[in-house]
Amino acid sequence: MDPHLLTTFVTVARCGSFSAAATELGYTQSAISQQIAALEADLGLPLLSRRPVEPTPAGRRLLEHAEPLLLRLRAARADVLRAAAAPRHRIGLAVTPLGFTADLADRLARARAAWPLLEVTVVTCGRERVAVLVAEGEADLGLVDGLAAPSDPLRPPDAGPLTTTGVSEEDVVVALPAGHPLAGRAALRLADLADARWLRTPLCPLPRLRALAGDGFPVALEHRGDDVRTLIALVAAGHGLTLLPASALRTPGGAVGVPVSAPRLVHRVELLHGTLPPGPAADLARALTG
Amino acid sequence: MDPHLLTTFVTVARCGSFSAAATELGYTQSAISQQIAALEADLGLPLLSRRPVEPTPAGRRLLEHAEPLLLRLRAARADVLRAAAAPRHRIGLAVTPLGFTADLADRLARARAAWPLLEVTVVTCGRERVAVLVAEGEADLGLVDGLAAPSDPLRPPDAGPLTTTGVSEEDVVVALPAGHPLAGRAALRLADLADARWLRTPLCPLPRLRALAGDGFPVALEHRGDDVRTLIALVAAGHGLTLLPASALRTPGGAVGVPVSAPRLVHRVELLHGTLPPGPAADLARALTG
DNA sequence: GACGTCCATGAGCAACCCTTATGGCAGGTG
DNA sequence: CACCTGCCATAAGGGTTGCTCATGGACGTC
Incomplete structure (x- = not known):
């Protein structure tokens, strides 16, 4: 269950073709074939039916595990690197369309007025994508919205240990x-x-x-x-x-x-972030929640 | 971030010694040294301080990620294999001490009366251990208890996609x-x-x-x-x-x-299980919840 | 029925990773 | 203070892994 083999498997399943996955991953088709064979030998199960190439029931099961697993692996790497990196003044903010309310836009404006050096990039995307961006460190902070019972937290997609704080x-x-x-x-x-x-x-x-x-x-x-x-x-x-x-x-x-x-x-909006080292990102998080 | 290196890292951190980890993992000390060096080179960060051997801040961060990650990896493997395996009549039931109430013991007795072939092993252990046993497939079903607000689900330890059902x-x-x-x-x-x-x-x-x-x-x-x-x-x-x-x-x-x-x-008791193929385990799960 | 596409397989080769052997460093001891 | 011991780092060697290249075989298409 080498993650290397797992990424190959996911790619092949998505492409529906060994050759296409090979060109996408920069390998030869032969390498892909051997990798899939290795994975199937490791588990002792056929994972893909050939011609047409599509996952077997066991393969589908594995796919469900593989995607979040690989996401967590990338997230772990990003988190360790981020914690060790010097604090940056470029902050990435990933938001769902309804998560970025006028109130939050105001708070962001006040924060930028208070710290003029702060450079902010706002990306709008869906909930899962926000969680992925934050988990992988491509965004420092995320804002997701959703329907919930009062004071009931939203369930963020499983991308590792992310902290969520209700903001509105x-x-x-x-x-x-x-x-x-x-x-x-x-x-x-x-x-x-x-x-x-x-x-x-x-x-x-x-x-x-x-x-x-x-x-x-x-x-x-x-x-x-x-x-x-x-x-x-x-x-x-x-x-x-x-x-x-x-x-x-x-x-x-x-x-x-x-x-x-x-x-x-x-309608609940939550701030999503990994462990923030003291610095601009943590300051902005406080400004948005406070 | 090869899981192989990650297990080595976790073991070294736990043992506090390269040599001890080497004997525990069945490698030579040299191999351990090279593996840790490879991991540190990959991340570009020192993860362990030597003499004495203990994790650096970045290493501690990585440890927090590594343990659940490796658990999920094992859980994924177990889940795929379990889904493909033939249904067994030996059922493993992992329970927390207060999770196994008299009522549940009765339901289990009725289930065994109804299916005389059913062989059941009950293991008592703590909450996290129950989740680990179920996730890794060593137990088919788990019963965990905890304090919660009414109708508020307990938060199971993060061991992958486990299903929880309130039973009492x-x-x-x-x-x-x-x-x-x-x-x-x-x-x-x-x-x-x-x-x-x-x-x-x-x-x-x-x-x-x-x-x-x-x-x-x-x-x-x-x-x-x-x-x-x-x-x-x-x-x-x-x-x-x-x-x-x-x-x-x-x-x-x-x-x-x-x-x-x-x-x-x-005081809430929840039944915990992975995806159950039709068979004795699924029957027992129904009997315990129903 | 010939052809094209696609996956499987074998050979060869390079890279990787483990072992053995050795060196360097710190702490304890006579 | 010298020595010894325990521990980790490093160098060299060898077996295995895993890639590419080349080719074979099966299925679908024209």
Whole structure:
């Protein structure tokens, strides 16, 4: 179970081809073939069916383990190096679109005013990617958002020992087109909307809704991408519903937000980071949480 | 960051000696020296100070990552092999002392009556060890107990993708000597006992109490080991207090239990297992949870 | 049915890693 | 103070590993 062999295996499984994996990894096809054979011999199991190349059941199982394992390996390396490295003034901040609220933007602005030397790069991406970037040290701090019961921590993707600190909690609203029959309500229960048509979007995971409020929540339209304005425009045009933090709907845009009364939900933002050595990154973390 | 080098590093750090690690791992001292040198060269950092041999700060950081990483590696291997192996009739059950309640013993008895072929081995050990045994496939099922807020899952040690299912929740009581001034109370708040003298025992983690009810909980006596009767005897003799599930104090033994009214706490038992292929282990898991 | 693509296999060679042997350094002892 | 002992580092040697190159065989396509 050499990680070297494991990366090869993951690459072959992703490419669906020994030769493609070989060129991607910079080996010859023969080397790949031998590596896979070595891994299969080590476990005593066939991991890939050939022609077409796809994982066997045991291979699929191994794949589930291999990806997070390799991530943790890279994360461990990055963490050790980061702890030993000199503090930098370039800070990388990875955020989910709804994780970077106006309030946090203000705090960041104050922090930059207080420490003019601070150079900040903000990257917007999905939750898992934020965790990966932080774990691998490509970002110093991460901000992830999610739906949770009040004061219930979000479950970060498993990328090693990352510290999470809640930085804000805010009410959740259902986004409805302005003319929607329910748009005038003071509050709505999520279960009452289980039969409505919903948007499938990375910004509001439907499986989480189903876990919280029972089955249902059929998909009307799928949205790929990170942009909140696009999402609100889709809601306003009646393509389907979604949940958003209350503040995201305060700017007028043809959609209105109706608070969710049950289940009790909050939109929670958490700061994610590895062990921060004293320095600009730790200062910024304090500024964002404080 | 070859796992091979990582195990060597962990062993050397534990032994505090290159030569001792060499004999333990079945290498020559020279090989160990070269492996550590290779790891240090790979990371570009000194990991161990020599004479005496002990981890540098970077080494300590790496140690924190290495142990769970190696555990996950073994766990992944065990999981893949287990999924592919033929179902066995020998079932290993790893339990914490307070995790194996009378109710669960009954369910196990019924399961054995229903499937006479079932051979069961029960191992008692601590929480972390249970998780390790299950993760590495040495036990098929695990039962761990802990204090939690109601319906709040326990956090299992990070040993890869293990499934946890709650199997019982029960009230928590403070164990007091029979003649204790508070022994007659109908209920007690944990914070009121922060200044009492407590037993430090693996069966009731004091750090958890401090997290739940604030600082305090000074240690009167340390108890090492798994035996609940020993613990109750210590309480009865006035050596200090501890928390136990209500049922553990129903048998008379010179100690009485007073329910804890705040914070709201339960003693929770969870079943822990990897992915179970259909067969005896899965049947038993259903019997224990059902 | 011929061809092309793709994976498996064998030979050769370089790199790696372990062992043996030896050197250097620190601490304890006569 | 010299010596000895225990411990880690380093050099050299050899076996194994793991790569590339070359080729063979199986499947799919035209």
